[in-house]
Amino acid sequence: MSSAPVAVSVAYSTDSAGMNPSHTLPNKLRAIAEAGFNQAELGFPDLEAYAEQEYPGYKQLDRSGKGDIDKLVQLAENVKKLCDDLHLTILAVHPFDKFEGYQDSAKRTAGFERAAAWFRVLKALGCDLLQVGSTPDESTSGNYDVISGDLRQLADEAAAQEPPIRIAYELWAWGAHVNRWEHVWEVCKRVDRSNFGLCLDTFQICARDYADPTSANGLLQDSPSGSALMELSSSLKALATTVPPEKIFYFQISDGSHKVKPDALKRTAAEQGISPLYAWSNAWRPLPYMDEVCPREDKQSWGGYLPVLDVCDAVLRTGWRGPWSYEVFYEEDMSKDDQRIPTKWATAAAKSHDVLVKELKQRGY
Numbered sequence: 001m002s003s004a005p006v007a008v009s010v011a012y013s014t015d016s017a018g019m020n021p022s023h024t025l026p027n028k029l030r031a032i033a034e035a036g037f038n039q040a041e042l043g044f045p046d047l048e049a050y051a052e053q054e055y056p057g058y059k060q061l062d063r064s065g066k067g068d069i070d071k072l073v074q075l076a077e078n079v080k081k082l083c084d085d086l087h088l089t090i091l092a093v094h095p096f097d098k099f100e101g102y103q104d105s106a107k108r109t110a111g112f113e114r115a116a117a118w119f120r121v122l123k124a125l126g127c128d129l130l131q132v133g134s135t136p137d138e139s140t141s142g143n144y145d146v147i148s149g150d151l152r153q154l155a156d157e158a159a160a161q162e163p164p165i166r167i168a169y170e171l172w173a174w175g176a177h178v179n180r181w182e183h184v185w186e187v188c189k190r191v192d193r194s195n196f197g198l199c200l201d202t203f204q205i206c207a208r209d210y211a212d213p214t215s216a217n218g219l220l221q222d223s224p225s226g227s228a229l230m231e232l233s234s235s236l237k238a239l240a241t242t243v244p245p246e247k248i249f250y251f252q253i254s255d256g257s258h259k260v261k262p263d264a265l266k267r268t269a270a271e272q273g274i275s276p277l278y279a280w281s282n283a284w285r286p287l288p289y290m291d292e293v294c295p296r297e298d299k300q301s302w303g304g305y306l307p308v309l310d311v312c313d314a315v316l317r318t319g320w321r322g323p324w325s326y327e328v329f330y331e332e333d334m335s336k337d338d339q340r341i342p343t344k345w346a347t348a349a350a351k352s353h354d355v356l357v358k359e360l361k362q363r364g365y
Helices: 025-034 044-054 069-086 105-125 144-159 181-191 202-209 228-242 262-272 276-283 308-317 341-362
Strands: 006-009 039-043 089-096 129-133 166-170 196-201 248-253 324-327
Touching: 025 039, 025 044, 025 069, 025 341, 039 044, 039 324, 044 069, 044 089, 044 105, 069 089, 069 105, 089 105, 089 166, 105 129, 105 144, 129 144, 144 166, 144 181, 144 196, 166 181, 166 248, 181 196, 181 228, 196 202, 202 228, 202 248, 202 276, 202 308, 228 308, 248 308, 262 276, 308 341, 324 341
Parallel strands: 006 039, 006 324, 039 089, 089 129, 129 166, 166 196, 196 248, 248 324
Antiparallel strands: none
8 A cells, every 4th residue: 555644633623512721732733743643634623722822812713704813824823833843734724614505695705705814824824725514504505506606716716825725625424415425526526626626534424324323223224225334335336436536635534433322412413403413523533443542441442333444445446545634523532631632542543544554455455
């Protein structure tokens, strides 16, 4: 298997129970570098949380990009210096969300103004890749021509930056109109820009084609293909022969845990006003092989059960050989007042990567 850049994102979602303040962005970046990675994926909420720590009274950017943008850009420049010292580069910044498909002109304008502010931050970080998650907003248009038109304009404005910026469009399994790999690929074809590609994700793909965390066994029920495994197999076979490798800008890897009880997940989702898949994503995403590389102190399982290896196999069968990112959302650790948590997960990501590569080599890569 040929080598490719590998990144890690010990990512925390702003929609979860909340990260502990001790898990600072510099703490995470140092942990990532010490684990042997040379790239990091940076969450915008992490950057703003750090700005609040560094600049008392800092005002976060709103949906139109208004806020203390100059302070945020200055902070991004400082983060870039820290990354240089750690021999890290920022692979991508995420998540740019709720952007495409608005027919209200004010919301549409606000989205592009927000993008302009984010572009400034990316340039200060020395990063050329912005991840856009498929919108979960049901009020937006489901017309793929409208969706692709907005994203085409975003890609054109990104390409006009100096240096140019690329857009990686990611399916979110809870997306309102785009929630499968076939959907993001259809949008990508319609956008038709060289700087517009995909971010594929093992969790997101499995969350639609294999898993159902609200069911008793965690699997899709009444699958058209006869079983969850057959449904995923059919989907991955098509993916491997459909998506051109040059259109996969990067690949995120994480598992999903079956430890959460269906009723508890549904209750959390209802309380937060979000999809159960979104609630699951926010709090129950360990790394693959966690029970092997990072056994729990209580001797219990992390609960990972997604066929991550099979998804990796399909993506590699496209011919793609690009950057990988290991992504973690595990609320139990996210909320702990323990500065060692980022080190724990970054180290686990490095070990998980070693096992995954070994398994893929056994498959002939």
